[in-house]
Amino acid sequence: MQMATSSKPKGKALSSQASTAGGRPQQAVKFARRTSSGRIVSFSQDEDMDLSGEYSGQNDYINYTVVMPPTPDNQPANPSSENKSDGTKSRLGSDQAQHRSRQAGSREDSYGSHGGSNGGSKMERGMSIMKSNNKSMLLRSQTGDFDHNRWLFETKGTYGVGNAYWSEGDNYGRDTELSMSDFLDKPWKPLTRKIKVPAAILSPYRILILIRLVVLFFFLSWRVRNPNPDATWLWGMSIVCEIWFAISWILDIFPKFNPINRSTDLAALRDKFEKPSPANPHGRSDLPGVDIFVSTADPEKEPPLVTSNTILSILAADYPVEKLSCYISDDGGAILTFEAMAEAVRFAEVWVPFCRKHDIELRNPDSYFNLKTDPTKNKKRPDFVKDRRWMKREYDEFKVRINGLPEAIRRRSKSLNSMEMKKAKSLAREKNGGDLPPEGVDVPKATWMADGTPWPGTWLNPTDDHKKGDHAGILQVMSKVPANDPVLGQPDEKKLDFTGVDVRIPMFAYVSREKRPGFDHNKKAGAMNSLVRASAILSNGPFILNLDCDHYFYNCQAIREGMCFMMDRGGDRVCYIQFPQRFEGIDPSDRYANHNTVFFDGSMRALDGLQGPVYVGTGCMFRRYALYGFLPPRANEYLGVFGSTKRRAPDFKVPSEDESETQSLTSHPDLNLPRKFGNSAMFNESIAVAEYQGRPLADHKSVKNGRPPGALLLPRPPLDAPTVAEAIAVISCW
Ligand SMILES: O=c1ccn([C@@H]2O[C@H](COP(=O)(O)OP(=O)(O)O[C@H]3O[C@H](CO)[C@@H](O)[C@H](O)[C@H]3O)[C@@H](O)[C@H]2O)c(=O)[nH]1
Numbered sequence: 163m164q165m166a167t168s169s170k171p172k173g174k175a176l177s178s179q180a181s182t183a184g185g186r187p188q189q190a191v192k193f194a195r196r197t198s199s200g201r202i203v204s205f206s207q208d209e210d211m212d213l214s215g216e217y218s219g220q221n222d223y224i225n226y227t228v229v230m231p232p233t234p235d236n237q238p239a240n241p242s243s244e245n246k247s248d249g250t251k252s253r254l255g256s257d258q259a260q261h262r263s264r265q266a267g268s269r270e271d272s273y274g275s276h277g278g279s280n281g282g283s284k285m286e287r288g289m290s291i292m293k294s295n296n297k298s299m300l301l302r303s304q305t306g307d308f309d310h311n312r313w314l315f316e317t318k319g320t321y322g323v324g325n326a327y328w329s330e331g332d333n334y335g336r337d338t339e340l341s342m343s344d345f346l347d348k349p350w351k352p353l354t355r356k357i358k359v360p361a362a363i364l365s366p367y368r369i370l371i372l373i374r375l376v377v378l379f380f381f382l383s384w385r386v387r388n389p390n391p392d393a394t395w396l397w398g399m400s401i402v403c404e405i406w407f408a409i410s411w412i413l414d415i416f417p418k419f420n421p422i423n424r425s426t427d428l429a430a431l432r433d434k435f436e437k438p439s440p441a442n443p444h445g446r447s448d449l450p451g452v453d454i455f456v457s458t459a460d461p462e463k464e465p466p467l468v469t470s471n472t473i474l475s476i477l478a479a480d481y482p483v484e485k486l487s488c489y490i491s492d493d494g495g496a497i498l499t500f501e502a503m504a505e506a507v508r509f510a511e512v513w514v515p516f517c518r519k520h521d522i523e524l525r526n527p528d529s530y531f532n533l534k535t536d537p538t539k540n541k542k543r544p545d546f547v548k549d550r551r552w553m554k555r556e557y558d559e560f561k562v563r564i565n566g567l568p569e570a571i572r573r574r575s576k577s578l579n580s581m582e583m584k585k586a587k588s589l590a591r592e593k594n595g596g597d598l599p600p601e602g603v604d605v606p607k608a609t610w611m612a613d614g615t616p617w618p619g620t621w622l623n624p625t626d627d628h629k630k631g632d633h634a635g636i637l638q639v640m641s642k643v644p645a646n647d648p649v650l651g652q653p654d655e656k657k658l659d660f661t662g663v664d665v666r667i668p669m670f671a672y673v674s675r676e677k678r679p680g681f682d683h684n685k686k687a688g689a690m691n692s693l694v695r696a697s698a699i700l701s702n703g704p705f706i707l708n709l710d711c712d713h714y715f716y717n718c719q720a721i722r723e724g725m726c727f728m729m730d731r732g733g734d735r736v737c738y739i740q741f742p743q744r745f746e747g748i749d750p751s752d753r754y755a756n757h758n759t760v761f762f763d764g765s766m767r768a769l770d771g772l773q774g775p776v777y778v779g780t781g782c783m784f785r786r787y788a789l790y791g792f793l794p795p796r797a798n799e800y801l802g803v804f805g806s807t808k809r810r811a812p813d814f815k816v817p818s819e820d821e822s823e824t825q826s827l828t829s830h831p832d833l834n835l836p837r838k839f840g841n842s843a844m845f846n847e848s849i850a851v852a853e854y855q856g857r858p859l860a861d862h863k864s865v866k867n868g869r870p871p872g873a874l875l876l877p878r879p880p881l882d883a884p885t886v887a888e889a890i891a892v893i894s895c896w
C-alpha cells in the first residue's frame with residue numbers, strides 16, 4: 163500500500179543516498195546499545211574487517227567492544243548521547259540521531275565517535291575488548307539473557323511474515339541496508355514467529371507420502387503394461403479412472419507437505435503499543451480499533467440466548483474497550499433479537515467487569531458456568547466464591563428474562579393492538595354518526611416495542627412493509643462509545659465490589675439492514691457487506707472480525723493475537739487471519755469426526771506453510787482496507803512462465819521518510835473510481851482513514867509502510883444523530 167505521491171526532489175535525495183550507501187566506504191561502523199541493566203554495549207566492526215561479504219560472513223559480528231557505563235569521570239563527549247541517563251525518551255532521541263547520521267552517509271556514528279576515534283584514551287581505559295570466536299556468546303546479551311533479536315539476525319531466522327534478515331533484493335528500493343545495529347538499538351521484538359513442526363512428527367509423515375507415491379507409480383505402470391485383451395475398453399476405462407484418482411490424491415497430499423505452526427508474543431505487543439513512551443506518555447493503548455460482526459437471521463432457529471452468549475463473550479474480550487465495537491446483523495428484523503440484545507447489554511454491565519475482576523476465562527457465561535473443572539482453581543481473591551454465586555444467580559435470572567421475552571412481546575402487542583382497535587372503532591363511529599360502518603374496521607395487528615411504538619421490522623402477523631425480506635432498516639446503538647480512559651468501579655457498583663475494576667463496555671449496535679422485494683440480499687454475504695458499510699461510518703475499525711451467532715471467543719486474548727500478525731513487520735501485507743473453529747457438545751468419542759481436526763489442524767496449517775489458509779466464512783479477522791478490493795501493494799512484478807523474472811512494479815513509488823506519515827490516500831487513482839462505493843462522502847472518506855490506522859507502527863526505519871507511534875491515542879467522537887442516519891443510509895436498498 164505504498165501510495166505516496168513522492169515529489170521529485172525527495173526521490174532524488176533518496177536515490178543519491180542509496181548510491182552513497184551502495185559505495186559505502188570500508189569504514190569502521192560502531193554501534194552500541196544500552197542494555198536493560200543500564201550498561202552500554204557497543205558492537206563495532208574493526209576497520210580491517212572485510213565488509214564485502216555483507217552480513218553473511220562468519221567474522222562479521224564476533225568482534226565487539228564493551229563500553230563501561232558512563233561514570234562521572236567517564237562521560238561521553240558526544241552531544242547526542244549526553245542525556246542518556248534519563249530514560250527512554252533520550253534513548254529514543256539518540257536513536258533517531260543515530261539513524262539520521264547514518265543516512266546522511268556520515269562515517270561517524272554518535273556512539274562510534276566516543277567509542278573509538280574522539281573518545282580518546284579516557285574511554286579506552288574503561289574498555290575491554292573482547293575477541294571471541296565462540297558464537298554462542300553472541301547469542302547472549304550483556305545481561306545474560308538469550309537475545310532473541312540477535313539470534314534471529316545471525317541465524318537469518320524467519321518469523322511471521324517476512325524475515326528477520328531482510329535480503330537486499332527485498333529492499334523496495336530504499337537504502338535500508340539493515341545492519342546488526344538496527345536490531346540492537348530498538349526493542350524490536352518480533353510479534354509472531356513461525357514454529358516448525360518437529361521433524362519427529364513430520365519426517366515419518368513425509369516418508370509415508372513418498373513411499374505411497376513410489377508404490378502408486380509401480381502399481382500404475384504394472385496396470386498399464388498388463389492390459390486385459392478380453393475387455394480392452396473396460397481395462398482402458400479403469401486405467402483412466404485410476405490415473406485420475408492418483409492425480410487427485412497427489413493434488414490433495416502435496417499441499418500438506420509443509421505444515422507450520424505460528425506463535426504470537428502478547429507481551430511484546432503490549433510493550434510496543436501500551437507501554438508509556440515519549441509518543442505515548444500515559445501508556446494509553448495505541449492499538450488500532452477492531453469491529454466485530456455477528457450475524458443472525460432467525461431467532462427461532464438461532465436462539466437469542468445463544469446469540470446473547472456470543473455477544474457477551476465479545477463485549478468481555480480482552481482488548482482496549484475504547485477500541486472495540488460490536489455489531490449484530492439481524493437478517494430477520496426480529497423484535498425478539500432486538501430485545502434480547504438489549505437485555506444482553508444490560509447483563510454485560512455486570513458480567514464484563516466480573517470477568518475482568520476475576521480473570522475469568524471462557525467469557526461466554528453459558529460455557530463458563532458449565533465448565534467441568536474446578537472454578538476456584540487459581541482464584542485468589544477471597545470474594546470470588548461470593549461473586550461467582552451472585553453472578554450465577556444473576557445469569558439464571560437473565561436466562562429466564564430472555565426466555566420470557568416472546569411471551570412478553572406477544573402480550574404487550576395484544577393489549578396495545580386492542581387499544582388501537584378501540585380507538586379506531588370510536589373514531590369510525592364518530593365519523594359514521596354513532597354506528598360502526600358496515601364493512602367493519604380494519605386495523606393491522608402491529609408488533610409493539612416496549613416504548614409503545616410499532617416495531618419497524620418484521621411483525622408477528624407479517625404485513626407488507628413489516629415482513630421478512632420487506633422491512634425498513636433499523637440501527638440502534640445499544641451501548642454508547644465508551645470513555646477513552648478506564649472508568650473504575652465503586653465498592654457496591656451493581657451489588658458487586660468493583661473497586662479498581664474498569665466497568666466500561668465496548669460500543670454495541672444492533673443493525674437490521676433494509677430489505678425490499680426485488681432486491682437480492684445475498685444472505686450472510688450481504689449481511690456482512692452492510693455491516694462493513696454501516697460500521698465504516700460509526701466506528702471505522704481498521705480491522706474486522708466476523709462470527710456466526712453461535713460462535714464465541716474461547717480465548718479472550720484472541721483479538722490481541724490477531725493483532726500481533728497484523729502489526730508485525732510486513733503485517734501491512736496481511737489481508738486476513740483465519741482463526742480455527744473448535745466445537746462444543748460433540749459426543750466424547752467423536753464418531754463422526756465433528757471436531758474437524760484434519761481440516762483445522764492439518765490442512766489449514768499446511769496451507770499456511772504454502773501461501774496462507776483459506777477463509778472459512780467465520781472467525782476471521784480482516785484488514786478493512788483489503789476488503790474494499792484494492793490491489794495489494796507490489797514492489798516487484800514477477801514475469802515469465804514461473805515468475806522467474808523479477809522487475810520493479812511500474813506504478814510502485816518509493817515512499818519517502820516523512821511522507822509515509824502524512825500521505826493521504828485520496829490521491830490514489832483507485833479512490834476516484836466513480837461510484838464504486840456509492841455516493842456517501844462520509845463512507846468514501848473513511849476508506850483512507852481505515853487504511854492508515856491499520857498500518858503497523860513506523861518505529862523503525864526498516865518499516866516500509868507504517869504510521870507513527872501514538873497516532874491512535876485520541877478519543878473517538880461520540881455518535882450524533884446525523885452520523886447514525888448516514889450509517890442507515892449507506893445500507894439502504896436505494
Ligand atoms: O440470510 C442469512 C442467512 C444466514 N445468515 C447467518 O449466516 C451464518 C451461517 O449460517 P448457518 O445457516 O448457521 O450456516 P452453517 O452451515 O451453520 O455455517 C457454515 O457456513 C457458514 C457460512 O459460510 C459459516 O459462517 C460457518 O462457519 C459454517 O459452519 C449464521 O450466523 C446466520 O445467522 C445471515 O446472516 N443471513
Ligand SMILES: [Mn+2]
Pocket residue numbers: 710712
Ligand atoms: Mn451455523
